Amino acid sequence: MARDAANREQFRPDDHEHDHFLLTSVVGSYPKPTWLNRADDLVDDPEASFDEADLEEAHDDACRLITEEHERTGLDTVVDGEMRRNEMVEFFAERIDGYEFNGPVKVWGHNYFHKPSVVEEVEYDEPWLVDEFEFTDAVAERPVKVPITGPYTLANWAFDEHYGDSEALAYDLADLVNEEIEKLVEAGARYIQIDEPALATTPDDHAIVGSCLERIVDGVPDEVRVGVHVCYGDYSRIYPELNEFPVDEVDLELCNDDYQQIDTLADGEFAPDLALGVVDVHDAEVESVEEIKQNIEQGLKVVPPEKLTVSPDCGLKLLPRDAAYRKTENLVTAAREVEAELDAGEIDVPVRGTPTADD
Amino acid sequence: MTERVATTLGLYPLPDWAKDELSDLKGHQKSDLVDGSEGPEVREAYGRVREELIDDQRAAGLDRVVEGQGRWDDWLAHPLAVHDGVETGGIVRYYDNNNFYRDPRVVDDLAVDGGDVAAELDAATGLLEDDEPLQAVLPGPYTLAQLATDEYYGDESEFLAAIAEFLAGEVAAFPEHETLFLLDPSLVTEPPADDANERVSDAVDTVAAATDADVVLQSYWGAHEEKTYAHLMDADVDAFGFDFVAGDRDTHLYNVTEYGTKDAVSLGLVDGQNTAVESPDTVAERIDWVTEQIPSQTFDTVYATPNTELAYLPVSTYREKLAVLGEAVELAAGTEVSA
Numbered sequence: 001m002a003r004d005a006a007n008r009e010q011f012r013p014d015d016h017e018h019d020h021f022l023l024t025s026v027v028g029s030y031p032k033p034t035w036l037n038r039a040d041d042l043v044d045d046p047e048a049s050f051d052e053a054d055l056e057e058a059h060d061d062a063c064r065l066i067t068e069e070h071e072r073t074g075l076d077t078v079v080d081g082e083m084r085r086n087e088m089v090e091f092f093a094e095r096i097d098g099y100e101f102n103g104p105v106k107v108w109g110h111n112y113f114h115k116p117s118v119v120e121e122v123e124y125d126e127p128w129l130v131d132e133f134e135f136t137d138a139v140a141e142r143p144v145k146v147p148i149t150g151p152y153t154l155a156n157w158a159f160d161e162h163y164g165d166s167e168a169l170a171y172d173l174a175d176l177v178n179e180e181i182e183k184l185v186e187a188g189a190r191y192i193q194i195d196e197p198a199l200a201t202t203p204d205d206h207a208i209v210g211s212c213l214e215r216i217v218d219g220v221p222d223e224v225r226v227g228v229h230v231c232y233g234d235y236s237r238i239y240p241e242l243n244e245f246p247v248d249e250v251d252l253e254l255c256n257d258d259y260q261q262i263d264t265l266a267d268g269e270f271a272p273d274l275a276l277g278v279v280d281v282h283d284a285e286v287e288s289v290e291e292i293k294q295n296i297e298q299g300l301k302v303v304p305p306e307k308l309t310v311s312p313d314c315g316l317k318l319l320p321r322d323a324a325y326r327k328t329e330n331l332v333t334a335a336r337e338v339e340a341e342l343d344a345g346e347i348d349v350p351v352r353g354t355p356t357a358d359d
Numbered sequence: 360m361t362e363r364v365a366t367t368l369g370l371y372p373l374p375d376w377a378k379d380e381l382s383d384l385k386g387h388q389k390s391d392l393v394d395g396s397e398g399p400e401v402r403e404a405y406g407r408v409r410e411e412l413i414d415d416q417r418a419a420g421l422d423r424v425v426e427g428q429g430r431w432d433d434w435l436a437h438p439l440a441v442h443d444g445v446e447t448g449g450i451v452r453y454y455d456n457n458n459f460y461r462d463p464r465v466v467d468d469l470a471v472d473g474g475d476v477a478a479e480l481d482a483a484t485g486l487l488e489d490d491e492p493l494q495a496v497l498p499g500p501y502t503l504a505q506l507a508t509d510e511y512y513g514d515e516s517e518f519l520a521a522i523a524e525f526l527a528g529e530v531a532a533f534p535e536h537e538t539l540f541l542l543d544p545s546l547v548t549e550p551p552a553d554d555a556n557e558r559v560s561d562a563v564d565t566v567a568a569a570t571d572a573d574v575v576l577q578s579y580w581g582a583h584e585e586k587t588y589a590h591l592m593d594a595d596v597d598a599f600g601f602d603f604v605a606g607d608r609d610t611h612l613y614n615v616t617e618y619g620t621k622d623a624v625s626l627g628l629v630d631g632q633n634t635a636v637e638s639p640d641t642v643a644e645r646i647d648w649v650t651e652q653i654p655s656q657t658f659d660t661v662y663a664t665p666n667t668e669l670a671y672l673p674v675s676t677y678r679e680k681l682a683v684l685g686e687a688v689e690l691a692a693g694t695e696v697s698a
Contacts, residue, residue: 102634103375103673108450108459109392109432110382115673117634157457161635201455232452 002272003217003248007225008309010190011076011143018339020305022296023076024332025275027229027251028147028193029088029315030070030081031324036062040086059084060135067139069325074332077145077191080136082315087113088149088195089157096176098122099158117159118169124176130183137188145191146184150228151177151212152205153198167208174215181216185224192220193227193251200233206241217246227251227275231314236264243271251275253313256282259298266301268351274303277313278334279327284319286326292334301350305342310335362660363646365688366423368542368577368600368631369496370668371415372677373429377408389450389461392432395441395475405430406482413486419681422688423494423538426483432460434668435498435542436506438529439463443472448508454548454580456632456671463507465518469525477532484534492537499543499576500526500562501551516558523562530569539574540600540625541566542668546591547581547606556590563594573597575625579666582610585617592618597660600625603649604666605632612652622659624650627666629684634676642687663688 012021039058042050066081085091093099093116100119104112129146137144151173155166163169181192194216199209209228217226227249230238235252242250254261255277265274276299278292287295299308310331316324341347373381384401385391397405412427431437434453439445440460444467450459480495487493498506500523512518530539541563551559567574576591577600583591591599598621601611606627614620628645629637646663663684669677 102675104378105673106372106378106670107457108453109389110378110385110387112378159632159634161633198457201452201457 002243003226003246004222007190007223007248008273010223011225013076013142018336018343020339020342022305022335022339023309024074024335025077025145025309025311026070026075026079026328027312027315028079028082028145028195029085029317030066030079030083031317031319031321032081032083033062033065033321036083063132063136064139067136067144070328071140071142073325073328074336075142075328077143078136078140079145079147080132082147082317084132089116089154090114092128092149092154093158095125095128096122096154096173097125098162115158117161118155118163119161121162122169122172122176124179127183128180130187133184133189134187143191144189145193146189147193147195147229148177148180150194150196150198150209151216152196152209156198156202170208170212171215174212177216178218178220181220181224185220190223191225191227193229194247195229197229197231199230199238203233203237206238210241210245213245213247225249227273229275229314231277232256235261239264240267240269243269245272247272249273249275249309251277251309251311253277254298255280255295255313259295262298262301266351270302273307273309274299275309275311276302278310279312279331281312281314281316281319284323286323287330289330289334289337292330293338296334296338297347300347304349304351305339361650361658363688363691364422364660364662365419365684366421366494366538366540366662367416367425367664367681367684368540368627368668369425369428369494370431370434370670371412371425371427371429372670372672372674373408374411375674377404377411377429380404389447392447392461393430393437393441394447409479409482410486413483415678415681417491419678420685420689421681422492424483424487424491425494425496426479428479428496430479433463434458434460434670435502435544436460436463438476438497438526439465439503439507441475442469442525443467444469444511445507454544458671460506465507465509465511467511469521470528473525473528474532476529477534480533480536493535494538494540495530495533495536495572496540496542497526497529497566499541499546500566501559502543502545505545505549515555519555519558519562520565523565526566527569530566533570536570536572539567539570539572541574541576541596542579543576544579544667546578546587547583547602550584550587553586556587557593559587560590560594563591563596567594567596573623573660575600575623575662577625577627577664578602579627580605582606583614585614588614589618592620597621598623598625598662600627600662600664602627602666603645604628604630606666608649615653616655620653620656623662624653624658624660625662625664627664628687629663629665629680631665631667631669631680632671634672636676636679637683639683639686639690642683643690646687646691663691
């Protein structure tokens with residue numbers, strides 16, 4: 001069962017101008033400034049005087065820069081653009097006991113990642129993200145969302161040398177994610193996003209992801225908003241099953257194939273809030289405000305406005321930085337214009353016309 | 360006496376230096392991948408890759424040498440991705456893996472171009488000693504058709520036949536080779552519909568008829584459906600390859616017991632998708648175990664292989680896996696397979 005998502009109101013800015021409130025957010029990653037990439041290389045160069053402390057300062061600078069860039073776009077909730085993270089699995093595997101690295105492997109073309117191997121039982125060592133959150137939270141005026149790679153993805157995008165059963169590994173990892181969220185909540189975090197792109201490769205495992213999420217939210221207070229992000233998959237294979245996920249919000253990439261899959265979700269019974277991808281992250285051409293408004297209206301086929309969050313399809317890191325900025329800015333402008341039109345009763349909400357099982 | 364042969368399914372990981380060098384030379388976008396028109400610098404780098412991949416096999420004592428297919432950016436779709444009659448489209452998922460290839464959209468007659476794989480094998484032949492037998496590797500026709508999008512032929516059976524003819528043309532241009540492996544994972548991941556099974560078997564025949572070498576049709580990530588396997592038995596190949604890592608061993612043994620198999624057999628026994636390295640003893644035992652489960656048959660040749668391509672692995676692990684295969688076959692050698 002989806003959680004009670006009434007916690008979205010805490011993200012409504014005090015000066016919000018409309019009665020309607022479409023929560024605007026991002027999935028997480030953002031293009032790194034070129035000087036940060038140079039800094040990442042420099043710290044590995046034995047000839048250079050640039051050391052780990054310098055790199056940490058560079059990361060701080062980048063996090064501040066991107067958090068403020070997010071705020072300038074007008075987003076209701078912000079992220080630091082994952083400036084400290086190298087890759088979504090590597091970053092966590094480096095922090096969890098039980099993983100080791102054997103070298104890069106191919107994803108496609110000349111894109112590689114250091115796919116880790118699980119060689120013994122995974123254990124929690126030191127906090128993964130608390131420092132990152134505290135820094136960003138101190139910089140930001142808006143609430144900060146914390147993306148965490150989900151246990152199913154951490155299990156499946158690694159070589160399993162120890163468990164011989166990726167389900168058992170995923171559940172152990174889910175317990176560690178739960179422990180991390182507890183620490184993040186203590187530090188003040190109120191918006192957590194679990195990233196599970198691996199579910200798209202093996203959609204028949206939705207029940208395992210559901211069981212992982214049960215473990216993840218165990219003991220997490222209701223006022224903490226918990227979402228799950230899935231992308232580039234055939235959603236008919238995980239819907240309506242995802243209605244059982246114990247989360248407040250499900251974030252889906254849908255813009256990339258021009259909402260061909262929206263009807264799959266538009267049965268009037270979508271249970272969690274929907275965070276709808278409204279800009280394409282694999283196309284540098286910036287969508288106009290008008291185009292994004294039409295995309296947002298696609299979401300109203302699935303959920304009413306009070307359950308709709310507006311977000312890019314996925315992380316923006318592969319885009320040129322100015323395109324990432326302008327897409328985000330247009331996304332916010334479009335959301336505010338749709339809110340005004342909803343206030344004025346100028347927009348239909350198709351999902352309200354859909355009979356539900358209770359009717 | 361059964362000959363045991365240590366070999367692989369090809370598609371090796373690039374050496375780490377080549378990952379860096381080639382990504383700098385080529386770029387990271389889908390338009391930067393190999394299309395058959397690489398410049399001299401890129402070709403020269405791939406030449407060094409080829410040499411290293413062949414050396415790796417020598418060091419491991421493998422009984423067949425593959426070219427290693429460092430250029431195959433698009434996995435098994437490569438032979439089409441470099442074809443003049445094909446336009447590469449968006450990035451699509453490669454089976455149930457976190458790997459992607461460019462969708463090869465066939466937009467013109469496949470008979471008009473070819474020879475890319477033959478050129479690779481010519482280059483490999485130039486690096487081999489006389490006593491080092493070359494093994495060629497291609498996708499099976501069904502798999503290649505499944506990986507591609509047909510925008511020219513408009514008919515499923517015509518398309519499959521055209522793919523088979525294209526592959527046969529490639530094979531006819533190959534230099535001398537001891538063995539040809541046709542990799543056909545789609546036969547088990549997306550088995551042919553009822554009436555297509557016979558056509559698939561014919562398509563395999565078309566390719567196999569183009570060479571005098573021993574032909575192994577290897578599938579992986581599962582076991583054959585009964586009907587598919589029954590039809591494949593009609594195909595004129597020398598061996599079927601079975602995945603004993605990810606496939607269900609009981610289903611393999613059931614098929615083989617019910618319908619028989621060829622005089623040679625290929626066994627995928629080393630996990631091509633896990634960094635856990637098997638011990639040579641264990642692999643040697645598995646070779647004997649499988650053959651003992653088929654008491655009705657004495658094999659001329661048993662190929663021992665990884666269950667999949669090896670490009671999923673980091674370089675250090677891939678090398679260890681090659682060594683395990685070489686050692687395992689040596690350990691198993693000399694013990695006659697019980698009839």
